[in-house]
Amino acid sequence: MDILDKIKAYKLEDVAARKAELPLSDIEARAAQAPAPRGFADRLTEAAREGYGLIAEIKKASPSKGLIRADFDPPALARAYEEGGAACLSVLTDGPSFQGADEYLVQAREASSLPVLRKDFLYDPWQVAESRALGADCILIIMASVSDAQARELEDAATRWGMDALIEVHDRAELDRAAGLNSKMIGINNRNLQTFETSLDVTRMLAKHVPVDRMIVAESGLSTPADLAEIARYGARSFLIGESLMRHEDVTAATRAILANPLTAPGGA
Ligand SMILES: O=C(O)c1ccccc1NCC(=O)[C@H](O)[C@H](O)COP(=O)(O)O
Numbered sequence: 001m002d003i004l005d006k007i008k009a010y011k012l013e014d015v016a017a018r019k020a021e022l023p024l025s026d027i028e029a030r031a032a033q034a035p036a037p038r039g040f041a042d043r044l045t046e047a048a049r050e051g052y053g054l055i056a057e058i059k060k061a062s063p064s065k066g067l068i069r070a071d072f073d074p075p076a077l078a079r080a081y082e083e084g085g086a087a088c089l090s091v092l093t094d095g096p097s098f099q100g101a102d103e104y105l106v107q108a109r110e111a112s113s114l115p116v117l118r119k120d121f122l123y124d125p126w127q128v129a130e131s132r133a134l135g136a137d138c139i140l141i142i143m144a145s146v147s148d149a150q151a152r153e154l155e156d157a158a159t160r161w162g163m164d165a166l167i168e169v170h171d172r173a174e175l176d177r178a179a180g181l182n183s184k185m186i187g188i189n190n191r192n193l194q195t196f197e198t199s200l201d202v203t204r205m206l207a208k209h210v211p212v213d214r215m216i217v218a219e220s221g222l223s224t225p226a227d228l229a230e231i232a233r234y235g236a237r238s239f240l241i242g243e244s245l246m247r248h249e250d251v252t253a254a255t256r257a258i259l260a261n262p263l264t265a266p267g268g269a
Helices: 005-023 024-032 040-050 074-084 102-109 123-133 148-160 172-178 202-208 225-232 251-259
Strands: 053-058 089-091 118-119 138-142 164-169 185-189 215-220 238-241
Touching: 005 024, 005 123, 024 123, 040 089, 040 215, 040 238, 053 074, 074 089, 074 102, 089 102, 102 118, 123 148, 123 202, 138 148, 138 251, 148 164, 148 172, 164 172, 164 215, 172 185, 172 202, 185 202, 202 215, 202 238, 225 251
Parallel strands: 053 089, 053 238, 089 118, 118 138, 138 164, 164 185, 185 215, 215 238
Antiparallel strands: none
């Protein structure tokens, strides 16, 4: 059983328990009261047109690295990322593997004007409504962890709630399945979630197969302006970065530094 299977097993139990406490109609009522969605894909596209589109991640710990940032203050981090030039935020809400919390998303969104991705493992439309109730503007769909039917169901639910979906892939088969969905954003995860091996070669190999009407978001293992410039050569102008920014004491300065001198290339987003 790899980490993704383990996460899926406890997540399904957790969702069943949450649903028992709060039926779909109740969580939908909460979602309907949430602040209006901030256009996540639109904001990212706009930033990528002018330079790079950065989704900056609020990440305390991970299965591959353990504790990443002890001094962890989600509202302060959200403000620091915004000041540094991030286009969007990603907030890990999973507790057992990432030391995340739903509350971190609420706090980060309230502290900034940026659209927010709920970075979690979703299997059920109930969780999509829950994400909206928390204020999320975008959800993540990990193709390695869901069937085509589940992916479609999650994407449809996100659309109904006015949210965007980032569709994450790691290999060609997942990319081909993702292309059958409607979402504009395709996240190419450089990290193999079975082995944790991380290589920018994954984006290099897959980017050329992404349909031209989709936006590539390169994810994981990015830590220098040179990494971004290299990936930009493969056609990706948007990036999801967590650990390398979280390890800097001055997150604003680190965000500014990684976004400096974007590779000027035709093609925009
Ligand atoms: O980060 C992990 O170890 C991990 C393990 C299992 C499933 C997901 C995992 N990470 C989630 C992410 O996708 C990353 O947090 C995100 O792409 C940012 O990556 P990085 O910049 O390398 O922190």
